[in-house]
Amino acid sequence: MKAATLSAVLIFFLAASVSAQTDEEKKFLYREVPDVSIQLLNRRASLLAFCKEEPTIISLAYSRCAGICYPFLLTLRDNLAEAEKEEKKFRVLIISFDEKDTQENMQTMAGAIHPQNTSRWFFGTIERSQIKTFTQAVGFTFTLDSLSGQLNHPPIVIGVNGDGTIVRIVKKFDISNNELWQVYHEIEDEFVPFYKENIATSISCFTYDSRKGKFIVSWGMLLLYTPAILVAILVWRIFSIKKIAGVQK
Amino acid sequence: MEQTFFSEPIQNKGIRNTTLVWFSLSLVLFLVPAAFGFLMRSIQGNLLQDSHHLFYHFLTSHGLLMVGIWFTSAMALLTFSLSKYVKPRVGMYIVSLSLIVVGALMSLWAVFIGDMATGWYFLYPLPMRIGTATGRIVFLSSIGVLGVGWLLWSIDLLLAIAKKYTLPETLGWHYIFGESGREVPPIIMIAVVSLIAIIVCILIAVILLLLYLLEIASSVVNDALLMKNLVFVFGHTVANMNLYLVIAVFYEYFPKFGGGEFKNGRMLAIVWNSVLGIVLFAYFHHLYMDFIQPTVVQYIGQFASYGAGVAAATFTIFSVLAFVSTHKMNWNFSSLLLFISVAMWTIGGVAALIDATIPVNFKMHNTLWVPAHFHTYYFTGAATMILSFMWTIACEVSGAGEQPWMKKFLLPLLLAGASGFLLMFYFGGLHSIPRRYEVYPVELSEGTAYAKAAAYSILLFFAGYIVFMGMVLKRFLRGMKT
Amino acid sequence: MKLQTTIFVIWIISTVIVIAAFVVVYLHSKVKPSSITYEIINSRRFKFFYIVVILFLALFFVALSYTPYTREGKADEIIGVKARMFSFVLTKDTVDCGKLIEFRVAAEDVTHGFGMYDSAGTLLGQVQAMPGYINRLRIQFDTPGKYNIFCLEYCGSQHHQMKTSLIVK
Numbered sequence: 001m002k003a004a005t006l007s008a009v010l011i012f013f014l015a016a017s018v019s020a021q022t023d024e025e026k027k028f029l030y031r032e033v034p035d036v037s038i039q040l041l042n043r044r045a046s047l048l049a050f051c052k053e054e055p056t057i058i059s060l061a062y063s064r065c066a067g068i069c070y071p072f073l074l075t076l077r078d079n080l081a082e083a084e085k086e087e088k089k090f091r092v093l094i095i096s097f098d099e100k101d102t103q104e105n106m107q108t109m110a111g112a113i114h115p116q117n118t119s120r121w122f123f124g125t126i127e128r129s130q131i132k133t134f135t136q137a138v139g140f141t142f143t144l145d146s147l148s149g150q151l152n153h154p155p156i157v158i159g160v161n162g163d164g165t166i167v168r169i170v171k172k173f174d175i176s177n178n179e180l181w182q183v184y185h186e187i188e189d190e191f192v193p194f195y196k197e198n199i200a201t202s203i204s205c206f207t208y209d210s211r212k213g214k215f216i217v218s219w220g221m222l223l224l225y226t227p228a229i230l231v232a233i234l235v236w237r238i239f240s241i242k243k244i245a246g247v248q249k
Numbered sequence: 250m251e252q253t254f255f256s257e258p259i260q261n262k263g264i265r266n267t268t269l270v271w272f273s274l275s276l277v278l279f280l281v282p283a284a285f286g287f288l289m290r291s292i293q294g295n296l297l298q299d300s301h302h303l304f305y306h307f308l309t310s311h312g313l314l315m316v317g318i319w320f321t322s323a324m325a326l327l328t329f330s331l332s333k334y335v336k337p338r339v340g341m342y343i344v345s346l347s348l349i350v351v352g353a354l355m356s357l358w359a360v361f362i363g364d365m366a367t368g369w370y371f372l373y374p375l376p377m378r379i380g381t382a383t384g385r386i387v388f389l390s391s392i393g394v395l396g397v398g399w400l401l402w403s404i405d406l407l408l409a410i411a412k413k414y415t416l417p418e419t420l421g422w423h424y425i426f427g428e429s430g431r432e433v434p435p436i437i438m439i440a441v442v443s444l445i446a447i448i449v450c451i452l453i454a455v456i457l458l459l460l461y462l463l464e465i466a467s468s469v470v471n472d473a474l475l476m477k478n479l480v481f482v483f484g485h486t487v488a489n490m491n492l493y494l495v496i497a498v499f500y501e502y503f504p505k506f507g508g509g510e511f512k513n514g515r516m517l518a519i520v521w522n523s524v525l526g527i528v529l530f531a532y533f534h535h536l537y538m539d540f541i542q543p544t545v546v547q548y549i550g551q552f553a554s555y556g557a558g559v560a561a562a563t564f565t566i567f568s569v570l571a572f573v574s575t576h577k578m579n580w581n582f583s584s585l586l587l588f589i590s591v592a593m594w595t596i597g598g599v600a601a602l603i604d605a606t607i608p609v610n611f612k613m614h615n616t617l618w619v620p621a622h623f624h625t626y627y628f629t630g631a632a633t634m635i636l637s638f639m640w641t642i643a644c645e646v647s648g649a650g651e652q653p654w655m656k657k658f659l660l661p662l663l664l665a666g667a668s669g670f671l672l673m674f675y676f677g678g679l680h681s682i683p684r685r686y687e688v689y690p691v692e693l694s695e696g697t698a699y700a701k702a703a704a705y706s707i708l709l710f711f712a713g714y715i716v717f718m719g720m721v722l723k724r725f726l727r728g729m730k731t
Numbered sequence: 732m733k734l735q736t737t738i739f740v741i742w743i744i745s746t747v748i749v750i751a752a753f754v755v756v757y758l759h760s761k762v763k764p765s766s767i768t769y770e771i772i773n774s775r776r777f778k779f780f781y782i783v784v785i786l787f788l789a790l791f792f793v794a795l796s797y798t799p800y801t802r803e804g805k806a807d808e809i810i811g812v813k814a815r816m817f818s819f820v821l822t823k824d825t826v827d828c829g830k831l832i833e834f835r836v837a838a839e840d841v842t843h844g845f846g847m848y849d850s851a852g853t854l855l856g857q858v859q860a861m862p863g864y865i866n867r868l869r870i871q872f873d874t875p876g877k878y879n880i881f882c883l884e885y886c887g888s889q890h891h892q893m894k895t896s897l898i899v900k
Contacts, residue, residue, distance in 0.1 A: 031823070203471065206543075234404075235445055238408055238411050239411040241412065368885045374840070379888075473862050539859045540799070540858055541861065541864045544800050547798070555791055563779055563780040567776055570752060570753070571773060571776075573757065575768055575772060580757075589753075596750075599745045615844055615846070615857070616854060616883075679738075681854035690891070
């Protein structure tokens with residue numbers, strides 16, 4: 001009984017500590033993107049107005065990054081090219097969160113990434129005083145490494161639909177293709193009912209095909225029906241035993 | 250005794266004594282989960298302050314033990330009754346019962362010592378998150394041991410039937426296709442249908458347990474939707490079959506109170522064969538509020554639930570009413586209690602069908618409306634039917650009849666206690682009070698008053714039950730000696 | 732009348748009918764057998780069967796048009812909900828009256844329930860919060876006020892304390 005009490009107490013404290021985090025985590029989805037002003041390569045714009053023109057995928061990067069930025073953006077570029085083959089229409093906006101980045105830096109970055117469909121890719125900077133407003137609104141944090149002068153940060157993909165509402169934020173080092181496909185669907189207001197990566201080893205009735213945006217019947221379904229088949233065989237076997245003499249018709 | 254219903258089964262000493270031992274044990278064991286139920290309502294009603302931290306432990310154990318005890322009693326009653334026609338093996342009967350007792354004790358240990366307060370349905374992934382590591386293994390194993398006990402028993406009963414009848418005969422196919430064949434009593438047909446369904450859901454439980462073990466032993470993560478489907482095919486169907494096992498016996502013995510019998514026939518065979526077809530689909534109604542489940546599956550769930558209702562209403566209930574109104578019934582304590590339990594089954598069934606309607610479920614699911622309806626057809630329906638048969642058997646084995654005051658006072662006392670207790674659940678459902686709440690939040694404080702009233706009603710029921718139990722046990726003891 | 736009351740009244744009426752039927756039949760069984768035999772009543776079973784089937788089929792199809800499952804079309808506003816032991820995190824806790832709100836409910840740890848109660852304590856609707864999946868629940872609030880959200884699936888020792896609220900302006 002002691003164990004029960006102890007764990008009840010433990011769980012209570014655990015719960016208390018969890019709910020304390022609530023405010024910090026609160027919360028970035030289903031809100032309008034902040035109306036900060038951005039400087040694109042050829043024009044100045046309001047981010048909100050820009051996003052309301054078309055569904056947009058926003059990623060944050062900075063030009064002198066020696067870490068994740070370039071490899072990540074290249075992967076995003078290739079993945080996007082694939083999505084475009086399937087007629088997904090959206091814009092990609094890469095904005096810098098580094099105060100030091102200039103128009104020229106972003107121009108160079110655009111050249112390095114070299115997207116196929118240049119008309120749908122936009123590079124730019126945020127108004128210096130509004131960088132914090134933006135990063136806070138999407139829950140993006142970074143730290144300055146004083147030795148190297150580099151900014152430590154996770155890669156981030158922010159999906160914004162045509163209403164300028166943030167519908168998905170994926171923030172981790174190993175963003176998979178499936179997750180990106182889910183973002184593509186979400187920004188076109190196609191509901192994605194699944195938020196976890198398909199774990200290869202798990203057995204389920206349906207798997208979510210992130211690319212097609214559909215559930216497909218999976219072999220886990222068999223688990224629900226094999227018992228009935230097994231029992232049919234078993235019962236047939238049981239009833240084929242020899243009848244007691246004299247009771248057979 | 251003016252009637253002897255069970256004279257053949259009573260002749261079979263092995264079956265008789267094993268049944269009587271289990272029945273005696275179950276009557277006493279019943280008090281444990283019943284007391285848990287009383288404690289839960291007392292905690293919710295603020296009558297009890299000290300055991301609050303054990304509320305969910307009581308909840309878990311209450312569900313597991315109640316279904317465990319009544320399902321096993323239904324199996325025992327069926328085995329006893331079937332021994333009129335076929336010969337189940339006493340050895341297997343004893344082995345199964347022993348396994349079930351071990352399983353029940355293991356589950357008690359897992360819940361209270363291993364801290365596995367997961368609810369009877371141990372909804373994935375909750376069991377992976379709470380309780381001790383040993384508790385988790387013991388809990389899952391206890392379900393496994395219960396399952397093995399029931400599985401061996403079901404197979405043995407089918408084997409016993411198979412020694413006398415062919416499969417098409419037991420399923421009444423010669424009635425359906427209008428061929429000549431020998432008469433198969435409804436008890437055989439209903440028993441076979443129920444046992445087949447029981448074996449299917451035990452195998453499903455095996456899969457469920459294996460998936461749990463896989464996750465415990467490796468890094469595999471299970472799919473919550475699949476696990477929920479699996480646990481409810483098993484849980485829903487076992488509870489459902491519990492009722493059908495009793496109904497099988499009911500078809501055999503109830504008409505004898507009016508000097509008649511329910512004969513097997515074409516329609517009855519069609520109905521029970523279709524039951525076999527739809528019974529595994531009704532459980533979908535437990536997942537109506539998982540909008541992610543394909544919508545067509547939800548509709549099938551509602552259709553199958555309604556189908557089960559149509560079958561029950563137009564066959565069993567119609568037959569009982571038609572039979573009673575045209576026969577001069579011998580209204581003793583047993584037959585009255587049986588008749589009342591059919592009424593309670595109907596009343597609970599109506600409430601269940603209402604809840605099996607998707608738009609209603611949207612506003613009633615997981616409120617007290619759910620325990621309201623299932624306690625009505627399970628506790629005052631199926632379990633009460635078993636109790637009334639126990640009484641008949643007790644009288645017959647001991648040769649001692651019933652006292653007139655039982656019908657006049659004991660029956661109304663039991664009925665008043667049970668109805669008061671049930672009605673409080675229905676009121677709770679009316680007021681959207683959630684089920685499985687240790688304490689009701691201030692916004693839903695009506696729940697507290699209902700819980701308090703329910704606790705007092707349970708005491709009323711207990712008073713009657715203790716008297717009843719004493720009388721049955723005394724007769725069983727006398728019966729075992731002869 | 733709220734649905735819960737309607738349901739309760741329907742159930743009470745059915746219960747009275749059931750009890751009345753059983754009592755009448757019970758009283759009938761005490762008198763001498765009349766000319767109506769079991770066989771005669773049995774022959775009327777089909778009529779009863781058809782009536783019950785038609786009733787159930789009608790109910791079935793009526794019910795289908797009122798299911799809470801989200802159909803096509805866009806909601807006016809989306810609110811993300813994350814349920815976890817033992818709290819709810821909502822992306823927004825104030826909404827406008829009259830707008831169609833879509834709650835996208837997910838669970839972080841174990842299965843929870845998301846039950847929306849009005850200020851009078853009536854359950855307006857619910858959906859399960861299952862780990863790995865997102866369930867969509869659409870509700871249109873017609874009255875301003877404070878709405879409470881309670882967990883409606885047992886999720887552990889503090890299940891009954893898991894709640895939050897939503898303000899409708």
